[in-house]
Amino acid sequence: MKTISILVLNHAVPAAITDARYAFEKVNDFLKARNQPPRFVVQYIADTEVVPLQGGRISIHVDSTLDRSPKSDLVIIPSLAGDMLGATYVNREYANWIAQQYKGGAEIASMCTGAFLLAFSGLMKGRQCTTHWQYANEFAYLYPTVNLVDEKMITDQNGLYSSGGNNAWWNLLLHLIEKFTSREMAILAAKYFVVDIDKDMQSPFIVFNGLKDHDDEVIKSAQQYIEANYAEKLTVDQLADKFIVTRRTFERRFKKATRHTVSEYMQRVKIEAAKKQLEMGRKSISEIMLEVGYVDIQAFREVFKRVTGITPVEYRSKYNNASGNM
Structure with missing residues (x-):
């Protein structure tokens, strides 16, 4: 017993x-x-x-x-x-x-x-x-x-x-x-x-909500900028320059505040936007991929699966009755 x-x-x-x-x-x-x-x-x-x-x-x-x-x-x-x-x-x-x-x-x-x-x-x-x-x-x-x-x-x-x-x-x-x-x-x-x-x-x-429960206002502004411009080809250097911080300091502060590197954060924001499109829209996966800033379908699939644990096709099948084409 x-x-x-x-x-x-x-x-x-x-x-x-x-x-x-x-x-x-x-x-x-x-x-x-x-x-x-x-x-x-x-x-x-x-x-x-x-x-x-x-x-x-x-x-x-x-x-x-x-x-x-x-x-x-x-x-x-x-x-x-x-x-x-x-x-x-x-x-x-x-x-x-x-x-x-x-x-x-x-x-x-x-x-x-x-x-x-x-x-x-x-x-x-x-x-x-x-x-x-x-x-x-x-x-x-x-x-x-x-x-x-x-x-x-x-x-x-x-x-x-x-x-x-x-x-x-x-x-x-x-x-x-x-x-x-x-x-x-x-x-x-x-x-x-x-x-x-x-x-x-x-x-x-998991719903990615931005991880903003911290006190670094510069990093919060950077997060908001990334979330508003996720489809653009942003780089770490561009972001550091925009917020007037050295790249090394920017990366260190970003990781400390959000638990993610800048690149990881940008990926998570892109994938969250893609998930919403897959859940609600009727666009093809290729169209969604381009809208969130990816140009390589294989790279998009790999990142999507790493973040969500399943492929874009599986995610759409799970959360949206509408069918989509590749």
Whole structure:
């Protein structure tokens, strides 16, 4: 039997808490139907017996409190809502408990923005971690020693797990079910919950918003200029000259503020513009390629796939019913 402890945190997303319990208990049902013993003991844990959520509209009664909880085999940190810095701060007392559980042999899994509390515990230093793509820049700023791989759907390193945005927690739950039971059980759970199994990238879902939550006004102006002129053949030297900064200083400040090199940023802006055209328009992929500033179809395909994880044709098929021609 594996003891699964689901933390009921302040500012937690209720669905993350209930989905986790439902998934593991449903696997117990599957096993029972096959005359096999249950595999999981699932419990809600918090620092108090009742935790109000969503401004008191929901209250969750826990099975055990931190000071009297049995040894856990797996601790699940649910997704957090609202301001991440504030949500982490109000749950800071859990961080040491999480770290002690891991040192005692438990595995730890964070769902979506629960990664902020997992990183706060200190366990992710030097390790890979993913989270909701919308919070990636904030996460990277707060936890620079963590290897953020926000393009990934889940990470799995040394008994530490994380998942990407929102419903990616289902991919994490299926991954954990397979690890603790079998591939067969994971497939059965995927079919029951109608979840695609083995998704490994959240890149196609990422919306590039410009990463402007920094205080370098020169770089913000440069970002706005790039976004307004992405179809032009801009160079780093031209941008540095325009904003009266040496190329070396401009590149250093740009990377520090945005987490991207200037060239990477220009590529991301171009690809985001192409994605919108593929989603909404009826132009051919070749026409879209030219409009966003590419002249080589192979180069465009390669960059598009590197950024989104899929080809332009696959992206159009996924998000637009209208057919397009090459």
